[in-house]
Amino acid sequence: MRTIVKGASLVSPDDRLSQQDFTRLADIIQNHCGIRMPPAKRTMVEGRLRKRARALNLPSVHEYCRHIFDDGALDEELVNLIDAITTNKTDFFREEQHFRFLSSSGIQALTQLPHRPGRDRPMKVWSAACSTGAEPYTLAMVFLEWARLQRDFRFEIFATDICTDVLARAKRAVYPEEMARAVSPDLAARYLRRSRNRDDPTIRLVPEVRRSVHFGHLNLMDPSYPMATDMDVIFCRNILIYFDKPTQLSVLKKLCDHLSCGGYLFVGHSETISGLDLPVSAVAPSIFART
Known part of the structure; x- marks a missing residue:
């Protein structure tokens, strides 16, 4: 019997965030703004960087990481990276x-x-x-x-x-x-x-x-x-x-x-x-x- 998962989509290996890239990103984020990125956040980071990659017309998360780490684009991209990663949930009269x-x-x-x-x-x-x-x-x-x-x-x-x-x-x-x-x-x-x-x-x-x-x-x-x-x-x-x-x-x-x-x-x-x-x-x- 074949199992069909509705709404599922295949993600290519290049569109996954490697452990090495996640570790480098986590270090950058913590050093720059103090926010810790434990391993459990890896999937969340991957999803947000996928959106950022599309905004830059890059085909994958892997290419995005190559862009900032290998092509020397980290300095100009850092603000956008922090904006993409940080969570901003709030309401009026919260607490x-x-x-x-x-x-x-x-x-x-x-x-x-x-x-x-x-x-x-x-x-x-x-x-x-x-x-x-x-x-x-x-x-x-x-x-x-x-x-x-x-x-x-x-x-x-x-x-x-x-x-x-x-x-x-x-x-x-x-x-x-x-x-x-x-x-x-x-x-x-x-x-x-x-x-x-x-x-x-x-x-x-x-x-x-x-x-x-x-x-x-x-x-x-x-x-x-x-x-x-x-x-x-x-x-x-x-x-x-x-x-x-x-x-x-x-x-x-x-x-x-x-x-x-x-x-x-x-x-x-x-x-x-x-x-x-x-x-x-x-x-x-x-x-x-x-x-």
């Missing part, structure tokens, strides 16, 4: 407890610090791995709501990422409607505009939200960051899990160097910084204050 903390007590506590952020100077907020922009735009909605109640309140939001493709998408500020499911009806009415095309339902942030966020390219593996050293809120969520412990410590120390005394550091709910020698103390799950 909502963080934003609820800011709204309920965090922003108020910050305004009462001796240096009076939000009053004597704008409160400074940094989304340090912003992906396609849902996180910093969510922060913008939270801070705009606070500013509606405190009319003399000022803030600035900075958003950075290593991936140039997601930064371009973030600046467009157009998203599938399903990404905004967690946005409350009143916030959606104020800050979101839905498309009229119900065959492709999308939302776009209103100009007031878009103007509140300043985007820029930054690699967390860089030895220093071109950011202000008096940030009041830093979000660095769901990226640390891809780093080994030494890289986590290095990145977190640099982030803390940019955090003002009493300022808040937010990490992902699945991430832990316990046991790391950092100048912060826990104030809530995955929320820390600079000591």
Whole structure:
């Protein structure tokens, strides 16, 4: 009896990622942006490089690897390689407890610090791995709501990422409607505009939200960051899990160097910084204050 697998397709050996090429690629990715690529990621990397090969009119993954390793194209291709490999999954109000903390007590506590952020100077907020922009735009909605109640309140939001493709998408500020499911009806009415095309339902942030966020390219593996050293809120969520412990410590120390005394550091709910020698103390799950 012959078995037929529906939807299956044959892939030539040349369109497979060899172990040797995968190892070389994994080393490049970890050295450049700190992200580990364990053997289990090989199939995922192969699939994404297959798409990148087609974009360059190369016939196979093998030819793509030969292009960057043997033809000397790695330097010019590196940004595209990182863009292809990095995963960028995000939604508005993801891990909502963080934003609820800011709204309920965090922003108020910050305004009462001796240096009076939000009053004597704008409160400074940094989304340090912003992906396609849902996180910093969510922060913008939270801070705009606070500013509606405190009319003399000022803030600035900075958003950075290593991936140039997601930064371009973030600046467009157009998203599938399903990404905004967690946005409350009143916030959606104020800050979101839905498309009229119900065959492709999308939302776009209103100009007031878009103007509140300043985007820029930054690699967390860089030895220093071109950011202000008096940030009041830093979000660095769901990226640390891809780093080994030494890289986590290095990145977190640099982030803390940019955090003002009493300022808040937010990490992902699945991430832990316990046991790391950092100048912060826990104030809530995955929320820390600079000591």
